[in-house]
Amino acid sequence: MKFGYQKFIxxxxxxxxxxxxxxxxxxxxxxxxxxxxxxxxxLLDSGADRVLFPADLAIxxxxxxxxxxxxxxxxxxxxxRVDVYYHPLILQVLGDTRALSTDVGFSTGITLPIxxxxxxxxxxxxxxxxxxxxxxxxx
Numbered sequence: 652m653k654f655g656y657q658k659f660i661x662x663x664x665x666x667x668x669x670x671x672x673x674x675x676x677x678x679x680x681x682x683x684x685x686x687x688x689x690x691x692x693x694l695l696d697s698g699a700d701r702v703l704f705p706a707d708l709a710i711x712x713x714x715x716x717x718x719x720x721x722x723x724x725x726x727x728x729x730x731x732r733v734d735v736y737y738h739p740l741i742l743q744v745l746g747d748t749r750a751l752s753t754d755v756g757f758s759t760g761i762t763l764p765i766x767x768x769x770x771x772x773x774x775x776x777x778x779x780x781x782x783x784x785x786x787x788x789x790x
Contacts, residue, residue, distance in 0.1 A: 652746055656784040657692060674779060674786040678766070680704070680755065681741035682712040690745045691764050695777065695786055699767030701725075702742070703735060706759045714738055717757040725756070733760035742770065744788065749773075 654677075658670035677690035691708065703725075709717050720736035727733055735756035742751045751773045771777045776789040 652744065652790070653785050653787045656786070672784045676766070676786065676788075677745035678764070679743045679745070680708065680712045681743060681750065682714065682738070685711075685713045686743075687711045693764035693766045695770075695779075696765050696767055697771070697777075697779070699765050701735075701737075701756055701767045701769045702753055703756045703758065703761045703765045703767070705761050705764065706757045708764070709738070709757045712740060714757070720757065721754075723756070725758075727760075731760070733758050735761075742766075747788075747790065749790065 654674070656672035657675040658672050661671045674695040675692040676695060678693050679690050680687045687708070688711070706717050717736040720738040723735050723737060725733050725735045735758045737754040737756045740753065740755045742753055742755070743749070751770070753769055753773070774788045774790060778787040778789070780786065
């Protein structure tokens with residue numbers, strides 16, 4: 652499966668600067684028969700260890716209180732400490748029929764979904780083609 656990078660404005664908008672491409676892919680979250688209504692674009696991040704999602708997305712899969720999960724304080728960019736609560740869920744990549752069991756961390760300190768290396772293990776290869784601005788996931 653190949654996905655083109657998504658392009659975004661980062662920081663203050665400057666019409667002289669081009670949009671910045673990032674490897675975001677569309678994924679659904681599932682829990683006990685409940686699936687998000689639409690896929691969410693999550694950043695493929697080879698520098699992240701785990702899968703992390705903003706706390707407000709937990710409600711869509713029936714998790715009313717993220718703190719019912721396993722707490723693992725995490726140190727992120729800039730050595731900032733963030734409390735992350737992990738729940739066993741299913742991820743499904745748009746266009747892939749496989750259900751990928753993985754622990755998903757939720758936190759109020761996370762602002763965008765991140766797919767770290769615990770997500771990568773579900774694939775034979777994850778290939779970033781920077782020059783083409785695309786990523787390939789090989790099942």
